[in-house]
Amino acid sequence: MSFVPVILWSDALVYLLVAAGIAAAIYVRRHEHLLLPWRRVGESSVALVSLLVLSFFLLVGLLDTLHYRVVLKQGAYSPEVLSVFDKLAGPLRLHVEKTYSAPLAISLYAKESMLDANGRVVRDYPRLKYGGAGIKDAALRDADVARRVGTGALLGLLLGGLVIWISKAERRAVAIALLLICALFGVTLELSCAYHVLGTDKVGQDVLYLSLKSIRTGLIIGSVTTLVTLPLALFLGVAAGYFRGWVDDVIQYIYTVLSSIPSVLLIAAAVLMMQVTMDTHPGWFDTAASRADLRLVFLCLILGMTSWTGLCRLLRGETLKLREMEYIQAAQSFGVSPLRILTRHIVPNVMHIILISLVMDFSSLVLAEAVLSYVGVGVDPSMISFGTMINAARLEMAREPVVWWSLAAAFGFMLTLVLAANLFADSVRDAFDPRLNRS
Amino acid sequence: MIAYLIRRMLYAIPILVGVNLLTFALFFVVNTPDDMARMQLGIKRVTPEAIRLWEQQKGYDKPLIFNREAKGIGRLTETIFWQKSASMFWLDFGYSDDGRDIQREIGARMWPSLAIALPTFLIGLFFYVSFALVMTLFRATLLDMAGVALCVTLMSISGLFYIIGGQFLISKLWHLVPISGYAGGVQGFRFLVLPVVIGLISGIGSSSRWYRTIFLEEMGKDYVRTARAKGLSEIRVLFTHVLKNAMIPILTGVVVVIPLLFMGSLLTESFFGIPGLGSYTIDAINAQDFSIVRAMVFLGSLLYIAGLILTDLSYTMVDPRVRLS
Numbered sequence: 001m002s003f004v005p006v007i008l009w010s011d012a013l014v015y016l017l018v019a020a021g022i023a024a025a026i027y028v029r030r031h032e033h034l035l036l037p038w039r040r041v042g043e044s045s046v047a048l049v050s051l052l053v054l055s056f057f058l059l060v061g062l063l064d065t066l067h068y069r070v071v072l073k074q075g076a077y078s079p080e081v082l083s084v085f086d087k088l089a090g091p092l093r094l095h096v097e098k099t100y101s102a103p104l105a106i107s108l109y110a111k112e113s114m115l116d117a118n119g120r121v122v123r124d125y126p127r128l129k130y131g132g133a134g135i136k137d138a139a140l141r142d143a144d145v146a147r148r149v150g151t152g153a154l155l156g157l158l159l160g161g162l163v164i165w166i167s168k169a170e171r172r173a174v175a176i177a178l179l180l181i182c183a184l185f186g187v188t189l190e191l192s193c194a195y196h197v198l199g200t201d202k203v204g205q206d207v208l209y210l211s212l213k214s215i216r217t218g219l220i221i222g223s224v225t226t227l228v229t230l231p232l233a234l235f236l237g238v239a240a241g242y243f244r245g246w247v248d249d250v251i252q253y254i255y256t257v258l259s260s261i262p263s264v265l266l267i268a269a270a271v272l273m274m275q276v277t278m279d280t281h282p283g284w285f286d287t288a289a290s291r292a293d294l295r296l297v298f299l300c301l302i303l304g305m306t307s308w309t310g311l312c313r314l315l316r317g318e319t320l321k322l323r324e325m326e327y328i329q330a331a332q333s334f335g336v337s338p339l340r341i342l343t344r345h346i347v348p349n350v351m352h353i354i355l356i357s358l359v360m361d362f363s364s365l366v367l368a369e370a371v372l373s374y375v376g377v378g379v380d381p382s383m384i385s386f387g388t389m390i391n392a393a394r395l396e397m398a399r400e401p402v403v404w405w406s407l408a409a410a411f412g413f414m415l416t417l418v419l420a421a422n423l424f425a426d427s428v429r430d431a432f433d434p435r436l437n438r439s
Numbered sequence: 440m441i442a443y444l445i446r447r448m449l450y451a452i453p454i455l456v457g458v459n460l461l462t463f464a465l466f467f468v469v470n471t472p473d474d475m476a477r478m479q480l481g482i483k484r485v486t487p488e489a490i491r492l493w494e495q496q497k498g499y500d501k502p503l504i505f506n507r508e509a510k511g512i513g514r515l516t517e518t519i520f521w522q523k524s525a526s527m528f529w530l531d532f533g534y535s536d537d538g539r540d541i542q543r544e545i546g547a548r549m550w551p552s553l554a555i556a557l558p559t560f561l562i563g564l565f566f567y568v569s570f571a572l573v574m575t576l577f578r579a580t581l582l583d584m585a586g587v588a589l590c591v592t593l594m595s596i597s598g599l600f601y602i603i604g605g606q607f608l609i610s611k612l613w614h615l616v617p618i619s620g621y622a623g624g625v626q627g628f629r630f631l632v633l634p635v636v637i638g639l640i641s642g643i644g645s646s647s648r649w650y651r652t653i654f655l656e657e658m659g660k661d662y663v664r665t666a667r668a669k670g671l672s673e674i675r676v677l678f679t680h681v682l683k684n685a686m687i688p689i690l691t692g693v694v695v696v697i698p699l700l701f702m703g704s705l706l707t708e709s710f711f712g713i714p715g716l717g718s719y720t721i722d723a724i725n726a727q728d729f730s731i732v733r734a735m736v737f738l739g740s741l742l743y744i745a746g747l748i749l750t751d752l753s754y755t756m757v758d759p760r761v762r763l764s
Contacts, residue, residue: 257457262739264705268724269465269732276470276478276727363595370597375705376725390599397607411600419595426591 006067006081008293013224013300014065037352040431045173047427052177053420057215060085064216067289081289085216089209092192095130097204100396103405104195106132106141131196148190156186199405201392207406210384211413217385218417221300221369222362228304229361233311234354238346240312241319242338251312259309264375270302271377292380299372299379303365311357318350352432359425363418370414386410440755447751451744455528458740462733463524472499472519475729498522498533523730532734536726541734545716551621552703552715555631559638560700563646564693566639568682571650576677578655587648594644601641602710609633619712634711638704653688657681686757694750698742702735 007015028034041047064085070078086093100109107125116122135141160182169175188208191197198207240251258266278284278295285291322328323346331341366386372378373387374394381388393406470478476490476499494500501519509517516522523533532541574586610618616633657663658681666676703717712718716735723731754761 253453253457257454257461257740260454260740260743261458261461261736262699262702262743265720265732265736265739268720269462269736272724272727272729272732273465273469276474279478280470280474367597370599371706374599375721386597390597390603394599394603397603397611402607407603411597414597415595418597419592422591422595 002071003068004071004077006069008067008081008290009297010220010224010293010300011065011067013227013297014062014220017223017227018062037431041427044427044430045171046423048171048174049177050420050423050427052174052181053416054424056181057219057417057420060212061216061219063088064213079287081287085212089212091130092206092209092212095196095206097128097131097196097200098126099200099202099204100403101128101131101196101200101204103197103199103207104131104141104145104191105199106135106138106195109403128196131200132194134194145191145195148194149187152187152190153183154186155190156183159186198409201389201406202396207409210389210406211386211409213384214386214389214410214413215417217296217379217383218366218369218414220296221303221379222365222421224297224300225304225307225365226358226361228301229308229311230354230358232304233308233315234347234350236308237312237315238319238342238350241316242323242342242346244320248316251316255309255312258306261306263306264372266306267302267372268375268377270305271299271372274298274302288382292383295380296383303368307361307365311354314353314357315350318353319346322346322349352434356425356429356432359421359428363421363425366414366418366421370410386414444748444752447748451748454744455737455741458737459524459527462736463520466729466733467503467519467523472497475499479727523733527734527737532737533730535723535731536728541731544719545734545738548714548716548719549701549703550715551713552708552717553701554627555634555638555707555711555713555715556700556703558631559635559642560696562635563639563642567643567646568650568689570643570647571654572677572682574647574651575654575658575681576673578658587651590644590648590651592644593640594648596641596644598641598706601637602706605633605637605640606710619710621711621713630711630713634707634713638707649692650685650689653685654681657685660684683757687754690753690757691750694753695743695746697749698745699739701742702739 028038064083066084067081068083069081072078098108101107102109105128107127110125111123112126113121113123114126132141132144135144157179160179163169163182164175164178169178188197192206192208196206196208198211201207201210236251236255240248274295278291285294328341328345331345336344369378369385370387370390373385374391378387379385389406389410393403393410396403397407472494473490476493477485480489480493491500499519501517501522504518504520506514506517526533530542532545535541535544570586574583577583606618609615610633616629619630621627621630654677662680662684663676666680667673671680701716702720703713703715705717705721707713708715708717709721719731720735722728723735
């Protein structure tokens, strides 16, 4: 089976971000004074543990970014765009049941009429096609689940121990967290070979698979948006603060206008307009995935356009302060060109503000995605995300008995991601904020 | 003071003009009225006559900015810009797609919004500040750390969870209050309790933590040391000196939102079926009723600017050193 790699727009932007991240990391490694605050981040166990959790999410997100299309025959591609993650999680993706089933269930959630061995019609819970396929009855299931949890945990712990041994993780909190994550991973992997660990949704898709797929959407919203925010805020904020005069007036006017519109309304208006444009030009997209993807990129663009004003204001204020410093005046009197003063002396000195504000914004963007999808101005309804999951599962709370697992899974994954991001952001702020006096 | 107010209001005009131009560009230039018509009537089978009829009904059958065929001042006024966008300055929002007067709808719907948003805002402000003060009083103890941990966790939970979970627990399982709905007067109380409580809970995390940061920053200042050296008790220092001095940063973030309370909350109102401006906006977004969205954008920025002016006024009330001139 041959395939061709597909690079969607969002993939390209993610690669760009990853490359920028690696370049920045190499640059920081070479400069001891830049490394210092990161060492302070590394001293905090909370930061390391949250970074560990985040890197698990990042791994899933990155695997899900490597897209490809299967070649059916010479010159014809499958219309489906898959990712490496889809391939790895193949059974999860393909084991689609008829409709709802509870976590670890072996039968469907609702009774159906069916024929028993003697040809009579009985109403019972039909067995799942894939969930617990080899298990005879419910009593045996518990024993099987227990056995699988045991093996999974054991394998996970072994893997965790191996990782600790290789990486020489000395911190106890980090080691415990690593072991826990590995054990959880092992149990989930072992269970998901035979069951739907988090149940299935209305059309029978595995909820665990949906939750893991949602991670990429959340990460992209949180990170690609910064690609828009950062250049705008940095360039305009520093220019306004340094040049003052009419430049300052114009830039201040632009960001006051933008920030005076409540952000949800501005986003809604822009997304509605984007929808009209996309609907009137159906020829722009060759696959459904590229259409959904472009909408995601546009959403990031719009979120970035509406959220750069806060950072811009901060940078302007800081630059106003910096430009009165002696070393800037010295540079000016030496005849250094404004461009060089900005890039050599001002921008490096506002970097901590940028970093703090970017990591702080990340979690709120992930949360905003869910809300925007609910309002109807979020990602494409066909794109798997926490927002679309919550939206689809919201009405099921009214059923009797309640279908709770989709919602619980979406909220649980979101909480883990956002909490880890928040804790990490706090540590970064503590390490980089010069106002905090350390001794 | 009066002169300052008048000048601030004059400053607001160019900003509103900017907002107006932005919405005009967004709603009429990015997509022409032709695109809109095609969108509303269905993409595929739509005749040019149908488009023209639709535009005529909505009043979109005019040139965008400049009308060559009209005479005199009509060259500017017989245009989409003048009749649909500039007219918002005198609060003429036109008609929605179902033919209702938007201005009248806004007038009727802002009161239910306010009935939810105002109690949430007032109780919330009191509650969050008190919680932050308690955390500051016990700073660097286990209580403070537990409070901060609680705040960070609450911050990390999606607002949707509070609403869905609250409705499920309180209304569906315990049957304490109706799940959704609205009634005027005293009857409305039972409908308001849950949205207000949920609004309060979902705000605790970020607000309390922010106030705590402000208080802690004030605690490190010289006047606090002086007050302690005088022998004042820690509670006295916190409640009379720190609280008063922290008023400026608190007001900066708080007063701005007061006028926006009229706009209500999109999520709360649509989940609880409250006929306010928030649910009006959501319905408009789902029905793709662009004239309502446009009106809400303009109204929102108008109220925000009013909030900024109010903020400046509030500074003079809490800090006698601030003089507006």
